[in-house]
Amino acid sequence: MTDLKNNLRTLDGWQIIEKSFDPEMIVTTGSNFMIGNGYLGYRGTFAEWKKEHYVACTVTDTWDTAPGSTWRELCTVPNGLFAQLWVNGEMLSAFSGEAQDYHRELSLRYGLNRRSMVWQGDHGKRVRYSVEKFASYDQYRLVPMRLRIQALDDVDLVLICGIDGDIWSLNGDHFVSYETQQFDDVLMIENRTHEFDIQVNVAVALAVSEKYPLKSEINQGERWILRANHFKLNAGDEMTVEQMMVVAHSNDVDQPRQSAINEVSQARQHGFDHLYKKHQTHWDAVWADSDIEIKGDIEAQTLARFNLYQATIATPTHAKLPVGARGLSCQVYQGAAFWDQETFNLPMFLYTRPDVARGLVEYRYDTLPGARQKAKSLGYYGAFYAWTSGKTGEELFPDHFFTDVLTGRRIRNHFNAWQIHISPDVVYALWLYFEATGDWRSMLDYGVEIAFEVAQFLVSRVHFKMDKGRYEFIRLLGPDEYHENVDNNAYTNYLAQFALEKAIYLYARMTVEAPARLKAVLDKIGADQTVINDWMDIATHIYLPQPDPDTLLIEQFDGFFNLEKITPGELRKRLINPEEYWGWPNGIAVETQVLKQADLLQLFVLLDDLFSTQVMQANYDYYEPLTEHGSSLSPSVHAIVAAWADYPEKAYDYFMEGATIDLYNASKKVMSGGSFLGGIHTAAAGGVWLMIVKGFAGFKIVKNVVHFRPALPENWAELTFNLVVHGNPLSVRITHDEMVLSAQDTNTAALDIMIRDTAYQLEPGNSLKVKIFDYLRLSQRIRSIVKALINEDDFWVE
């Protein structure tokens, strides 16, 4: 057993274990110990809890608006895993009595949440109690739970369990009707949502050890339906209760009521153990593809798997739906996708489980109508993707997000209207997919239409400056959201050019390979053949801020270097209230060079073949001290660029920062700018894969060549992971001395490999073992020798 920080332990990196309960941490632990399967997320809360403890089951594809609210967000549904155990009239609770052998564990390997303890009430009677649950990957609507109760004294027990419909919902109650129902032994609440009349059915069925048959009364209120089960146990007696919960809704299935009844009844028949076994086979397959093994650093190992786990359960695979910025851990950010999906979440799937990645790309195709509508509504054309994208791709982000905590006035945030890089970001992901898979068919089927519509949007958004003979993007919001309303944000301009170049490539290739399809796409988007002239003209003459010849610095946006230069720490002292939003329109950072998050560095990570190590170093040195890391997206970018810029200690520090945001509650900002911002930071979770594979292993694909530039953290003995490139699996093992790449027999083609500056070919079934020269270690050794020499006799400075 290894102690981690934040009151946590692990056994072998495949689980997190909490050994004592901290009531101050229930927002955080509720998220960290959560279970889910991409369809629903069930927070890692306790069975006896209610909404005040942030119990929530958040279900995808249920976007709706509560009456009087402007927030279209996912619904949290009635809690079918509610269970209170009363021991001799006293409720077993984390907040009362006395707990021994307290143990809360999340299995990262199988997504099993378990809590156990010996609980003693004020009356002195003791029970051993454990609760296990998992969100089934075999039947995604199903969450089985099992309670084990062992009497350590003679006790009278009442188990009150069923469905609690009085639920935590961030922005109002979405349900305009609550109907409690009973079908034989199945309890159910049927809701209907306010805006779209979505029917949501939560059904529950119980199974109890035969020895203790159910003797229960059913009680129901407007928003709850519960059984009270009475048992008498003698010391040593043990019983088991299985409580199966099914959530079905009308966006997912035609007959949600019947579906829920059927599924929950069958689940009760199959029983917990059987269901769990089937569930496990799915996770085994997932980890076979996507596990990352780190030897020598059990903490990093656990963090890696924790984040891979969270990124996985946040991602819908049963349908083409977005990855929420907080996954399904709560309703924050409306359960919707941001650019995070493309830049932080997609890569790990793309190179390990490409089908999942294709689903995400197809999702952006399905949401083209929403993107077109958004462009039109703002006076543009083409596809301007939603900043906050739900099922349809219409813009979900409200005009007013933050509140000025000093005045109580709402703040007009322009994330939705000015953060135009979202559209090129989608093309970036599309291209990444194409490069990784070579899937020309999908490009023709839908990629081209995305790329062309984004190019058209850029045409309608760009401005030409006659005096400078160049195109510019005006009134932007780059990744650094503290500076709205800027011009020529380098990140945005470069990504826009990237997107235009890809549209030009696709157009040109199609004129040869698929002229009919080209014509069909152009017709569909209402463009003619001449559009490529516009694209080429803009791509050629767009302003791309270049590194200064002397300093190598690239200005984040026009005039950035003229702003007040101050560190985030100094700036923080100007806060009147710690909750203040730092950015637009009148936040403390606006007139300074303090960044919310990586902005220019983000560009280095995405367009990973454009800039030299020297440029990355210079800009890292300049921008890093100015960065407040007010976004969970920031540390992983810093870790990657630091790794590439040969700053190994910084890379590792930022790796730890990025990987612990949730588990160690490193991002304590549950409230910011008047908004509740708890929950799992899904992008940060995806970022952990990026830090390890892109950062420390230096993986990238450039013109079909697979590059590595290993820079293992000092304390990692060995790093192992798998990739899939153009459908060909590739195993990677890296130590400080060598790198081993293995291709499977079934691979269909040789892979072109480049390790630092040396090229290799890897044939199917072959392995490639390369001695790697650990540049960093060597340079550190040289530095230490130099230092010793200097200290000894000032030889070097004479």
Place this chain on the structure above:
Amino acid sequence: MTDLKNNLRTLDGWQIIEKSFDPEMIVTTGSNFMIGNGYLGYRGTFAEWKKEHYVACTVTDTWDTAPGSTWRELCTVPNGLFAQLWVNGEMLSAFSGEAQDYHRELSLRYGLNRRSMVWQGDHGKRVRYSVEKFASYDQYRLVPMRLRIQALDDVDLVLICGIDGDIWSLNGDHFVSYETQQFDDVLMIENRTHEFDIQVNVAVALAVSEKYPLKSEINQGERWILRANHFKLNAGDEMTVEQMMVVAHSNDVDQPRQSAINEVSQARQHGFDHLYKKHQTHWDAVWADSDIEIKGDIEAQTLARFNLYQATIATPTHAKLPVGARGLSCQVYQGAAFWDQETFNLPMFLYTRPDVARGLVEYRYDTLPGARQKAKSLGYYGAFYAWTSGKTGEELFPDHFFTDVLTGRRIRNHFNAWQIHISPDVVYALWLYFEATGDWRSMLDYGVEIAFEVAQFLVSRVHFKMDKGRYEFIRLLGPDEYHENVDNNAYTNYLAQFALEKAIYLYARMTVEAPARLKAVLDKIGADQTVINDWMDIATHIYLPQPDPDTLLIEQFDGFFNLEKITPGELRKRLINPEEYWGWPNGIAVETQVLKQADLLQLFVLLDDLFSTQVMQANYDYYEPLTEHGSSLSPSVHAIVAAWADYPEKAYDYFMEGATIDLYNASKKVMSGGSFLGGIHTAAAGGVWLMIVKGFAGFKIVKNVVHFRPALPENWAELTFNLVVHGNPLSVRITHDEMVLSAQDTNTAALDIMIRDTAYQLEPGNSLKVKIFDYLRLSQRIRSIVKALINEDDFWVE
């Protein structure tokens, strides 16, 4: 004697008289009763007062920054007219004792401020006391004052008088040294300013009736030098003291100390009466040119002259210097020019005293280097005139003007950077000057350079939108300052096109008439012959928002009509603090259609030949109810457009509102957004001339034809004023029935006249009497007849 409002009276419209003293009103009355001559302004305060009563003598061309301040503003100089009368040990004061026959008067005809009363101390002793002063138009550095003291009881008097250097200064003390000096009988304080080391000398000399020779002690402190004069008067005795003040400074004269001593000594020798006579001849000449006579409405008559007086004394004529937005009434707005100078102050001079107008145009030529520097510093070229323009034309407006009264944080106002219409506004004034005078020589000498440099600035500022095939101006602040950061503000785009067209005209004409000069100007501004291509391309393809075919409405800027539509009154209820600034970045008006001031209507007034009466009506109807009139520039624009749109009652109401802003303290906003904003609203004063001559007389010059469209207010019997067009004086008399135009014998050319839709010619020495058809009266009569008919027997609606 006619009672006006606000505790004021007038005898014959040539003076304002206050019959009782209101201590609550000292900020306002100090401004209203002020005297001045364009070199200095001396507030209409009492001789015994000090800085806490807002005593100030503000002197032009003394721009300087107090230590620690960012405000470069005019200096207020030591008060050389300080005089306290002690009667039997008790100080005569407006705040103590008892005053009978209180009388404060400002002669509008001659700029004489007089205050008199019989004052009785608590001891019961009485003196009759009067103080007169005027700011000499004959010697602009001189302000003579005369005290008359008549004992009504036997009294011991001590008159303490001299220079009080402990002065009111808005943004810190500008003087780093105070040196009190005495040269024979002349008292002096010599100061030096902090930033530019300007030497300021204030000298004072006394002359007392021979019967009561001076028996005085001189006392001096660090910042004051005073005489204490002892007199014994018996009941009925009367004495006179003349106190001459001279202000000289090193920006105005080489030897300010000697200058001040000489001038003040001579002034004492000449004596008050003699000096006043010479001063009067100047005012006689001014009024002969520029008086407006209104019969039948003594209140309007007084208001007209009050505002003409204030506009006149605010305007420097001794040198080419700007007209301050608060004139010389205090330091607010830094004593600097805004666009108000061109749009509100210049016209009255242009058509009555063209030489004064030429001085203002030349001032903009002299400040071209500052305008070039400003353009350059913001990444443009050409001439971007300062939003706040002092002597050099460099930008004086600070980045932070208002303070957020809710948080205490400073607000970044972009008046300086985004209100680009200032540059076309200067060209507008230049063109107005050219049209009114035909002065081609001045155009060649300096007008062309202004016009070309403004055109070049517009080239460097404009953006081309490829998708729309048009030029746009992005990120603007129009006249409506509540909406920063807007695109295609109609006012700005139209004015920009106007400016480009004039540059094109000048260029084209010079190719024929002055090719060498053209080449010289192009060389000087670093442009080549091809610039005209750019100007023509932009002038042809710039986006000019057009009236909607159905509604006739022109959108103030892109997206304005999508903002929340709410009245200013309703919006006001959202204020948390009455001092809040309503505009950018987070003010209550920003997301609404509430305007600070006339914006589109301002366009109608300036480009007075572009839009039909119907378009003006439609837009007046739409925008007027949305206008908060948060600027003193707003009412006069509304009055003019209302007059043109045949809304006579509204025109008169806005005339009264615009004309009474200062005199009736109609703009009560002494504090706004955390800034002190007292003082005379110089633009509103100039706006009174515009309302009468442009609005009610409908005067404009279009292609050398002098237009009139009379629409006299119902209660005005007759309106008389003079104009000068192309050097030819023209007298105008308008009644409800006829209009009489008279040209002088000495006129050099016939004038083309258009009265409504009929053309006339007016030869030198001739008069033109035209029966005018009073359309408004007639249509009102018809309407009332129709109404009567309808009421009688429903004849019309059957």
